[in-house]
Amino acid sequence: xxxxxxxxxxxxxxxxxxxxxxxxxxxxxxxxxxxxxxxxxxxxxxxxxxxxxxxxxxxxxxxxxxxxxxxxxxxxxxxxxxxxxxxxxxxxxxxxxxxxxxx
Amino acid sequence: xxxxxxxxxxxxxxxxxxxxxxxxxxxxxxxxxxxxxxxxxxxxxxxxxxxxxxxxxxxxxxxxxxxxxxxxxxxxxxxxxxxxxxxxxxxxxxxxxxxxxxxxxxxxxxxxxxxxxxxxxxxxxxxxxxxxxxxxxxxxxxxxxxxxxxxxxxxxx
Numbered sequence: 001x002x003x004x005x006x007x008x009x010x011x012x013x014x015x016x017x018x019x020x021x022x023x024x025x026x027x028x029x030x031x032x033x034x035x036x037x038x039x040x041x042x043x044x045x046x047x048x049x050x051x052x053x054x055x056x057x058x059x060x061x062x063x064x065x066x067x068x069x070x071x072x073x074x075x076x077x078x079x080x081x082x083x084x085x086x087x088x089x090x091x092x093x094x095x096x097x098x099x100x101x102x103x
Numbered sequence: 104x105x106x107x108x109x110x111x112x113x114x115x116x117x118x119x120x121x122x123x124x125x126x127x128x129x130x131x132x133x134x135x136x137x138x139x140x141x142x143x144x145x146x147x148x149x150x151x152x153x154x155x156x157x158x159x160x161x162x163x164x165x166x167x168x169x170x171x172x173x174x175x176x177x178x179x180x181x182x183x184x185x186x187x188x189x190x191x192x193x194x195x196x197x198x199x200x201x202x203x204x205x206x207x208x209x210x211x212x213x214x215x216x217x218x219x220x221x222x223x224x225x226x227x228x229x230x231x232x233x234x235x236x237x238x239x240x241x242x243x244x245x246x247x248x249x250x251x252x253x254x255x256x257x258x259x260x
Contacts, residue, residue, distance in 0.1 A: 014219065027227070029205070045140050046140055054215055054216070054217070055213075055215050056214075056215045056217070056218050057212055057213065057214055057215060057218055057222075058212070058213040059210060059211070059212050059213075059222075059224075060140050060141070060145075060210065060211040060212075060213070061209070061210050061211075062145040062206060062208055062209055062210065063206075063227075064201065064204055064206065064208075064209035064210075064226055064227045064228075065209055065210055065224060065225070065226055065227070066181060066182045066183075066224075066225040066226060066227055067181070067182075069224065069225065070184075070223070070224055070225050071222070071223070071224050072186075072221075072222070072223035072224070073212070073214075073218060073219070073221060073222050073223070074218070074219040074221050075215065075217045075218040075219060076217045076219065077217035078217075
């Protein structure tokens with residue numbers, strides 16, 4: 001399941017990373033319009049991005065992050081061609097990860 | 104006699120069924136393995152309570168070194184782009200709150216040593232509210248806020 005799109009670009013020693021994940025991000029408060037039943041909470045809780053063995057960023061998310069989440073951040077200390085690893089875990093135990101090279 | 108046995112068998116299978124249910128629901132609850140994910144902070148109903156649950160203290164200094172980039176008017180509260188940039192040194196975490204949401208904490212970012220004081224994401228907002236960014240640097244907390252008007256009609260009010 002390829003749910004993650006990641007782009008990482010280095011300029012003047014600073015790497016800018018942009019991540020797009022496809023995920024419903026249900027808060028658990030919304031009702032299904034057809035059945036009237038609540039849609040159970042289903043959202044990403046943790047996103048971890050690693051460069052080599054260093055954790056660049058750990059994002060702890062709640063249900064108030066928009067559907068199909070977008071995340072962007074910047075860090076220094078990487079070189080072009082290095083691999084970045086990103087993974088997420090949601091509140092129902094689903095997970096995914098991917099790798100991308102810094103351009 | 105045969106019907107009695109059948110009764111017992113049914114009772115037995117029902118009991119194991121219940122145990123099975125309990126086990127599976129136990130497995131479905133959010134796992135404790137995510138130590139960093141603070142349930143108390145994400146379920147707190149006000150910003151100060153949530154900050155206290157995250158950092159153990161809610162003493163924050165207002166800082167003009169934190170810049171929040173968000174629209175003045177958001178036509179769709181389900182997708183509000185928010186960027187937080189800070190020039191404070193030694194930033195270890197950035198948290199984003201929408202103070203009128205039922206649970207204000209939207210996201211908490213723990214930054215690594217080489218990571219700059221910048222994050223950008225998209226959040227949901229129930230109604231017009233202040234977007235509050237709380238930055239932790241060293242042992243101190245700094246905050247800044249920006250009002251975002253949410254129009255529900257979608258006419259661009």
